[in-house]
Amino acid sequence: MANAFFANWRQNIIYIGFVVIFLVFAVTLADKGFLNPNNLLNIVRQTAMIAVMAIAMTFVLSAGEIDLSVGAVAGLATVTVAMGIAAGGPIVGVGAGIATGLAVGMFNGWLTTRIGIPSFLTTLAMMGIAKGVAMWISATAAVPILSPGYSWLFGGGNLGPLPVLLLWMAVLGGIGHIVLRRSGFGRRVLATGGGETAARYSGIDTKAIKFKVLVISSLAAALAGMLYAGRLQSGRFQLGEGDELSVIAAAVLGGTSLFGGKGTVIGTIVGALMIGLINNGLILMGLEFSQQLIARGGIIILAVALSQKRS
Amino acid sequence: MTANVAAVRMTGISKTFGGVRALDDVSFEVMPGEVHALLGGNGAGKSTILKVLNGVHRPDKGTIEVGGVALSSHSPEASRAAGIAMNYQEMSLVPTLTVAQNIFLTREYRAGTGLIDDHEAEKHAAGIFAMLDVFVDPKALVGDLGAGQKQLTEIAKAISQDATVLVLDEPSTALAVSDVERLFVFLRKLKAKGVAIIYVSHRMDEIARIADRATILRDGRHVITAPLSELPIDTMIEHIVGRRSKGLSDVERGLAVKGDVLLELDNVSGRHKPENVSLTLHRGEVLGLAGLLGSGRSSLARVMAGIDPVARGEIRIQGRAVTIRKPGDAIAAGVALVPEARATQGIIPDHSVASNMILAVIDRLSKGGLVDTKVGNDLTDAQIERLRVKTTSRDHAVSTLSGGNQQKVVIGKWLATDPDILILDEPTAGIDIGSKSEIIRLVRELAAAGKGIIMISSELSELLTACDRILVMADGRVHQDLPRDALEDPSVPADDLAHRLQAAEQRLQIEIQKALAVQEVSHG
Numbered sequence: 001m002a003n004a005f006f007a008n009w010r011q012n013i014i015y016i017g018f019v020v021i022f023l024v025f026a027v028t029l030a031d032k033g034f035l036n037p038n039n040l041l042n043i044v045r046q047t048a049m050i051a052v053m054a055i056a057m058t059f060v061l062s063a064g065e066i067d068l069s070v071g072a073v074a075g076l077a078t079v080t081v082a083m084g085i086a087a088g089g090p091i092v093g094v095g096a097g098i099a100t101g102l103a104v105g106m107f108n109g110w111l112t113t114r115i116g117i118p119s120f121l122t123t124l125a126m127m128g129i130a131k132g133v134a135m136w137i138s139a140t141a142a143v144p145i146l147s148p149g150y151s152w153l154f155g156g157g158n159l160g161p162l163p164v165l166l167l168w169m170a171v172l173g174g175i176g177h178i179v180l181r182r183s184g185f186g187r188r189v190l191a192t193g194g195g196e197t198a199a200r201y202s203g204i205d206t207k208a209i210k211f212k213v214l215v216i217s218s219l220a221a222a223l224a225g226m227l228y229a230g231r232l233q234s235g236r237f238q239l240g241e242g243d244e245l246s247v248i249a250a251a252v253l254g255g256t257s258l259f260g261g262k263g264t265v266i267g268t269i270v271g272a273l274m275i276g277l278i279n280n281g282l283i284l285m286g287l288e289f290s291q292q293l294i295a296r297g298g299i300i301i302l303a304v305a306l307s308q309k310r311s
Numbered sequence: 312m313t314a315n316v317a318a319v320r321m322t323g324i325s326k327t328f329g330g331v332r333a334l335d336d337v338s339f340e341v342m343p344g345e346v347h348a349l350l351g352g353n354g355a356g357k358s359t360i361l362k363v364l365n366g367v368h369r370p371d372k373g374t375i376e377v378g379g380v381a382l383s384s385h386s387p388e389a390s391r392a393a394g395i396a397m398n399y400q401e402m403s404l405v406p407t408l409t410v411a412q413n414i415f416l417t418r419e420y421r422a423g424t425g426l427i428d429d430h431e432a433e434k435h436a437a438g439i440f441a442m443l444d445v446f447v448d449p450k451a452l453v454g455d456l457g458a459g460q461k462q463l464t465e466i467a468k469a470i471s472q473d474a475t476v477l478v479l480d481e482p483s484t485a486l487a488v489s490d491v492e493r494l495f496v497f498l499r500k501l502k503a504k505g506v507a508i509i510y511v512s513h514r515m516d517e518i519a520r521i522a523d524r525a526t527i528l529r530d531g532r533h534v535i536t537a538p539l540s541e542l543p544i545d546t547m548i549e550h551i552v553g554r555r556s557k558g559l560s561d562v563e564r565g566l567a568v569k570g571d572v573l574l575e576l577d578n579v580s581g582r583h584k585p586e587n588v589s590l591t592l593h594r595g596e597v598l599g600l601a602g603l604l605g606s607g608r609s610s611l612a613r614v615m616a617g618i619d620p621v622a623r624g625e626i627r628i629q630g631r632a633v634t635i636r637k638p639g640d641a642i643a644a645g646v647a648l649v650p651e652a653r654a655t656q657g658i659i660p661d662h663s664v665a666s667n668m669i670l671a672v673i674d675r676l677s678k679g680g681l682v683d684t685k686v687g688n689d690l691t692d693a694q695i696e697r698l699r700v701k702t703t704s705r706d707h708a709v710s711t712l713s714g715g716n717q718q719k720v721v722i723g724k725w726l727a728t729d730p731d732i733l734i735l736d737e738p739t740a741g742i743d744i745g746s747k748s749e750i751i752r753l754v755r756e757l758a759a760a761g762k763g764i765i766m767i768s769s770e771l772s773e774l775l776t777a778c779d780r781i782l783v784m785a786d787g788r789v790h791q792d793l794p795r796d797a798l799e800d801p802s803v804p805a806d807d808l809a810h811r812l813q814a815a816e817q818r819l820q821i822e823i824q825k826a827l828a829v830q831e832v833s834h835g
Contacts, residue, residue, distance in 0.1 A: 182426035184419060187408075191416055194407030201367065201403040202416045203387040261407030 013306045014254050014267050018274045021299075025281040032284045039280065041163055045231070047276030048155075048165035049074065049224040050243060051269050054250040055176040056220030058268045059213045061251055062180065064193035064260025065112065065119040067214060069126035070221040070247055073104050074240030076134040077225025082143035082235025090150040094226065101222025104130060105215035112214060113207040119214065127244070134237035143235040154230030165227060169269065172220075177265040189213060193260025250275055253303055274303075316379040318343045318476050318507030319364065319395075324373035326359055333359040334370075335531045341476065346498060346508045348522035348539070350551055356531040357511055361478055364509075365397045366390035378475060396474035398465040398482060406454030411436040413453050414468045439467045444493045457605065458485035466494065470501075477501065478509045483517060484740060484769075487603050495521050513742070514770075515544045527551055551745075569779075570594025572630070573763040574646075574732050576615075579624035584610040584787035587624070592732065592763040597754060599778030600767045601823055607787035608767045609651055612734045615765075616648035617641035628732070642671065647725035651736040651767075653714070657721035660710035664702050665691040667709050667720050672727045694723035698753065715746025722753070733757060734765045739773055751777045771816045783822045790826035793819075 009016065025034050033039055053070045060067045077100045084096030104126060111122040145151060157164040180186035191199040192206045200206050221240075228239040252258060253274060254267025278299055282292040319341045326334040334356045341347045351357045362368040364375065369385040376382070377393040404413050411432040412419075420431035436449035440463070447460050447467070456464065462485045469477060479498075483491045498508055498521060512518055518525065519539060526536040527550040534550050535542075542550075574592040579585065584607035592598050600608040613619040615626070617635040625632050633644045641648070650656035658667050669676055669687040676687050691705045698719040702712055709720055718738055725733060735754065739747040754777050758764050768774050774781055775798065783791035800814035 178426065184417075184427065187412065187416070187419060187427060191405045191408060195405040198403045198405045198413075199416075201387060201399055202405075203391055204417060257407075261405065 010306065011255060013303060014270050014274065017303050017306075018270050018277070021274065021277055021281070025277070025284075029281060029284045034281065034284055037161075039284075041161075041166070043273070043276045043280045044166045044169070045163050046279070047272050048163075048169045049227050049240070050246050050250055050275065051169045051272035052172055052224045052227065053217075053220050053243065053247045054254075054268045054272050055172055055265055056213075056217040057247050057251045058176065058254070058256050058263045058265050059180065059186075059189055060119075060217045061248075061256045061258060062193045062260060062263035063189045063210055063213045064196065065210055065213060066248070066258075067108070067119065067123045067217040067221075068244050069104065069108065069123040069130055070217060070224070071240040071243035072127040072130035072134070073101065073218055073221035074225035074228060074243060075237045076100055076104070076130040077222040078229040078235035078239045079134045079138045079143060079237055080235070081226050081229045082145050083137065085145050085147050085150060086143060090147045093145075093147070093150060097222050097226045097229075098219065100225075101219040102215065104222075105218030106211075108218060109211035109214040113211045119210075123214075131237060131241075138235065138237055140237065145229055145233045145235065151230045151233050155227040156231050156233070165231070168223075168227065173265060173269045180263060180265050185209075185212075190261055190263065193257075193262075195261070246272075246275055249300055253300065275300075316343075317341060317376070318345075318378060319509075320376040320379075321360070321364065322374050322376075324360060324363055324370045324375075326363060326368060326371050333531050334363070336373075337528065337531070337533045338373075339526055339533070339536075341507045341509055343475070343505045343507050344502050345524060346502055346510055346522045348518040348525040349509055349511045349528070350518065350525055350547060351528035351534075355528040355551070357528060358480070359531075360528070361397065361480060361509070361511070364390065365395055365478065391472065391474075394475035395478065396469045396472035396476070397478035398462075398469040398480060403468065404453045404461060404465060406452070408453060409433075409449065410447055410451050410453060410456070410464050410467075411449035413464060414439070414449075414471050416468075418472070435471070436467065439471055443467065443470075443497050445490055459487060459490065459605070462486055463490065470497075474506070476507045476509070478511075480511045481513070482510075483512060483514065487605075491517065515547055518547075519544060569596055570761065573628065574615075575627040575630075577625040577627070579611075579614060579626060580622045581610050581614045581619050581787075582622050585614065585784075585789075586787040588787075588789050590782060590789065590792075592765060594731075594761050594763055595758050596780065597758045597764045597766060597778045599774040599781040600765065600784055601771065601774055601781050601819060602784035602826070603769075603823065605786075606784040606826075608784055609736055610787065611784070612648055612651075612736045612765070612767060615641065615732075615734060616646055618648070642728055642730070645729075645731040646734065647671075647728055647730035647732070648734045649718075649721050649725055649736060649738055651740070653717055653721060653740070658709045658717055658724075661708050663706045664695070664700070664709055664712070664720055665705040668694055668705075668724050668727060671724055690727060691723075694726065698723050698726075699749070713746070715742040715750065718742060718746075718750060719753075722750075726757075730762070732763045732765070734767075736767045737769065738766065739768065739770065747773065748776075771819050772812055775812060775815045775819060781819065783819075783826050785823070785826035791822055793822065798822075 053074065057067060057070065077097045080100045081093045081097040085093030108122050108126055111117045112119045153164065155165055159167060180189065188204050188209050191204055192209045196206050225240060229235045250272035251268045254264060254271030256263035256268060278296055282295055287295065317340045321339045324334050324337045337356065337360060339360065349357050359368065363370045366385050366387045366389055374381055377395065382389060382393055411429060414436050415432045419427045422428040433449040440447050445463055447463050453461060453464060462482065466482050469479065482494060502508060510518065510522055522539050524536060524538050525542055525547065527534040527547065529551065571594050572591055573594050576588055576590045578587045578589055580587055588611055600611065602608050610619060614621055617638045617640050621635065626635060627633065628644050635641050635644060654660060665688060668691040673682060676683050688705060695702065695705060700719045700723065701716050709717055739750055751773060754764055754766060766774065766777055775795065779795050781793050781795065782789045783793065798815040798818045799811065800818065803811045803814050
């Protein structure tokens, strides 16, 4: 088992890389409080939303599609949740958030599978639409959330020593992993992305699969938005902006193929944590934001390059 | 067994694709416990009627009954539910899943928890391969398998469905002779259990051995259905081609006028295969590579064409040592390869005939970075005429042409580079007999025009018809270098061409088997 792990080291580079980077930071940043439990839990808090969206993105990429609208949809959901809570309390707010994800996802899925627009374009357009709607309905202002219960459950709270966000990430990650690996739906997703014609000839309704993964992705984005809103006790259209790139990077770092057919949810979560880890370490090192961007980009390129199979 | 109810009865099936009538009022019936061969040239409608049967295509007209019950809807799911299973030539496997996962795709084994149990699937997959008496690793990724193993996986997938109607579309194209033999043994067992088997193949010898009855289609119409006993091979071919033909044996081979040495290989090895291959090719000569799948024929072709690297040894072209590191080097040195997998390596199916034809010579046709369309079109038209490509226009997508004509486009594309040396890897795979002899005639013409040709084919009769000299390969090595005449059997009268070809084929088959035996001894 251990031998197999190292024989396929390229495939498992994300786990090795995660440990290596963690150790490097643990040694070099020991005096800056890197290993402080609070700092480590903060990494989790900052990563959870990316991880939640990346779990769903793993399904989208595995099915051979892509969703660029997740960041903007998360931002829109923060606004609809906050407005829902203001209008009718937390239940209405949560309902509004889920409805946002469902509506966007079904629209993305319909355009992609029925009209035949590639998901790259569908979701690129949706990215602008979602942001526009969020700005418009909130008049570009932050919408405060005055429900402590909501804020505790969706992002702000702790259960004993553990942040609630960690539980969200762990539970969704566990479900996502089992569904992708061991359920009939997961197998159909991987088959659709691995060889669409073959999947169709085997009796898989590949359009339905693609529709579903896009709906799941938007629902996950809406949930991430609800977590952002709970953590920051407000809805703002800027929340989640640019997250789509971190989300896709997390999935690809974790070993999910951009071309479909190959994906792992555990890898994705480690990928998301690694991005959070790098961000945190670079900040503690005292790098300027400009330098952080460059260093982060370099590390991601290195990790993905090492994971490529040589022919 | 209900002997009088047909396992499948298709009545009056018609299907049109964008104005082209693929099937015209075709009826077709298969009884339980029967192996029924479905024959026809390319474009005859075989694939279409099979795709109608398994629900991929919806018929415009006609009805399908399975076991006496009419199919009410047309989808892969509905056909499968009715008990129809089919292997597809290359399309139903997902490369990123394992063999076992592919075999049981959409019919996964579940653990008590309702979750997929891949271990159980692997056990059952191993069981199916054991029944077929072949070995394929159920845990291997399909994308890592060779063609033969993929084909066995494809067959296992069809068999695993315990269907009452099993459709095998060209199941033997990538299989070794011994694996085909085992498949036949297994099919006879299924037949005894009352399974109806529809068997599609271009290989008449196989059909003669396994089938009980045959139905022949031509141009989308039903020609004849008859017991095999009433259909000798000549008659079958006559019905398929639509005119009296002796198949390959009437291709004029003529005498090769050997010119200068074009290509020499001196102890060339690839990374894995080939091993220490030396050969010489002259102008005007057609050199055949014979051997089973995995004998290193295609690897040798890829090394010569710069697709796989040369590990050791020297390649000389017209006396000068050349370094071939990438396909561009080979093209520059005058070597062109018509590759084995037409659909992925040979053509861009959605692009027009013209843009495929000029693909390898775009630089030559460009002025100031722009492609000169007129010169390109002239070149395309010239090749269409020279190679007798059947297409209504050079602007049609290559995917709309028949297999034989697609292959001519690939050959035309490489001829446009004006190579001295043309390597053809399985140029006639999946092509009907009429087009086959045309391609072989073309090969002879090209040799007569001064090119040196290396041809790989699994169909020995083709090699014997086309080649002046044949190398017998096994396990990456060349075991024999035989002039074509050495394979003649002097006891057969010279004017009995069909019989002479058959006798030569037997001799070549023996040489191939001998080479295998040598290999087994040396690996002892």
